[in-house]
Amino acid sequence: MSDLNLYEETAREAAIAYGNKSLIDYSSIGESDDEVWNRRNLLPQKPRKVPKGIYFLTAGSQEDIKTLISPWPEKEDPFTQSDLLDSEEDMAQEIIYRIKTTLSVPYRERLANRLLTLVNDAKEEDPSSPGITVGSLRSFYNFFQSHPNLKYPAISLMPEDNIYASWRSEQNRLFSVHFLPNGDTRFVIFKPNERHPDKQMRISGIATTDILMETVTPYGVWDWISE
Amino acid sequence: MKGDKIPNQHHITRYCQPKYILDGQIQPGAFKLRAGEESLSVNWLEFLNCSSRESEIAEIQNIYSTKLNVGGRAKIAVLNVGEVRQKVLTESPDGRNLEVIHDSSTDDPSHSGIYNLKQDDELIAELILETVHEAYSART
Numbered sequence: 385m386s387d388l389n390l391y392e393e394t395a396r397e398a399a400i401a402y403g404n405k406s407l408i409d410y411s412s413i414g415e416s417d418d419e420v421w422n423r424r425n426l427l428p429q430k431p432r433k434v435p436k437g438i439y440f441l442t443a444g445s446q447e448d449i450k451t452l453i454s455p456w457p458e459k460e461d462p463f464t465q466s467d468l469l470d471s472e473e474d475m476a477q478e479i480i481y482r483i484k485t486t487l488s489v490p491y492r493e494r495l496a497n498r499l500l501t502l503v504n505d506a507k508e509e510d511p512s513s514p515g516i517t518v519g520s521l522r523s524f525y526n527f528f529q530s531h532p533n534l535k536y537p538a539i540s541l542m543p544e545d546n547i548y549a550s551w552r553s554e555q556n557r558l559f560s561v562h563f564l565p566n567g568d569t570r571f572v573i574f575k576p577n578e579r580h581p582d583k584q585m586r587i588s589g590i591a592t593t594d595i596l597m598e599t600v601t602p603y604g605v606w607d608w609i610s611e
Numbered sequence: 612m613k614g615d616k617i618p619n620q621h622h623i624t625r626y627c628q629p630k631y632i633l634d635g636q637i638q639p640g641a642f643k644l645r646a647g648e649e650s651l652s653v654n655w656l657e658f659l660n661c662s663s664r665e666s667e668i669a670e671i672q673n674i675y676s677t678k679l680n681v682g683g684r685a686k687i688a689v690l691n692v693g694e695v696r697q698k699v700l701t702e703s704p705d706g707r708n709l710e711v712i713h714d715s716s717t718d719d720p721s722h723s724g725i726y727n728l729k730q731d732d733e734l735i736a737e738l739i740l741e742t743v744h745e746a747y748s749a750r751t
Contacts, residue, residue: 505629508682540638541630543645548638548733560639562733572734586702588734 472514476503479521487525488532495528498539499547506545513545519565520546523593527563531597533610551609556584559605561596569596573603617711617723619693623653624671626749629682637688637746639736643728650724655713656689658721664689664745672751674719685749694742695725703735 480503484496503515524547528534537549542562550560558574570590577583591599597606617623631641644651654671661667668687675681692711699707710726728735 502630505632505682505684509628509630509680509685538633538638540633540640542640543643545630548640550638558737560733560737570731570733572737574737584702586704586734588704590731 472518475518476514476516476521479518479525480516483521483525483528487528489528489534491536494536495539502539502541502547506541515545516541516547517545517565519567520563523547523563523565523567523569524549527561527569527593527596530594531610535609535611537609553608557608559600559609563593567592569593571596571600573600573605575603613713613715615713617655617692617713619691619696621692622656623690623692623711623723623725624656624668625651625653625688625690626675626679627686627688627746629684632684632686635684635686637686637740637743639733639740641686641688642736642739643732644730646730650712650714650726651728653690653711653723653725654719654721655723656721658713658723668747669751672747672749674721675749676751678719681749683750687747687749688743689745689747690739690742691744695739698738698742699735702738707735 480496480499483499484493486492487495489495499516499521506513506515535551537551540548540550542548544565546565547563548560549563550558552558555576556574557576558572560572562570564570568590569592571588573585573587575585577585585603587603589599625641627637627641631638642651654674656664656667656671659667659670661670671687672681675685675687696709696711699709707727709728712724712726714722714724716722
């Protein structure tokens, strides 16, 4: 079978993998404003108050990994679209800061800098854009936190400002992952057909971030994307 | 004429925003539909009736500058219609038959569209990317 489409099968798995767990992380409570990262002063810093409430992360639940928390600024005025965008920007900024400081990969600073470049690229053409979708960033963080031995990928955005990461290697091998905001990923694999070297296998599918790598393991992806 | 299929031997350009560029190289996101889009916007080069590729690109840069907020690192990808269609037809899992159709507007007479794409076509975006052999800066 040279071409295989995994959509139906993995969609079924995805439904199972979601579960209904909520992850709670208290790690940002009490963080002072001075500690909030300032994206190397590329964007104006706004004073924020950290609310006392607890924040829940519901998508892409994974055990035994560090989880994210992104406090919403306390609002006294009616909530507007502009406020929402500002809050998403703050959350995106905080997740990129966590990638830069806490991710267990040797290239975390390079990764964060690339994401900042993409935020600025997105905003250069559309100043109203939050830069990178917060849910996509969260999935991206969780994926690398779960798989710290991955090689550094090529990172770009999709039209909806979700993260798209690709690992290419010689012999026409490709593994690309689109990190969707809801914790799903859509992936693409190109690889040589070992029995028919003149042909290529092309596979695409969908899986939650937490089961992505086990889903693609049968295709030998680890061989060219991990250190 | 609007609605005409663009011949396979002709060429089209796609505007690639900076968020689709890495180290000067175009990335697959440039060839993916946005939510709500029916077709991928392109421009028909031969329609411009220019004498060289250089003058075609200059004309396209001019069009983009009037319609878009062109980013500093944005690129123009040049695609051959027949090559894109053949690549996707023969290598996509569902044998997708793309159509490239002239879709002119008053402010952009060479405007055209690649039809029969879907929102979740990352694989096809990767295939289209493999047919890009020429790229130029989108800014003059």
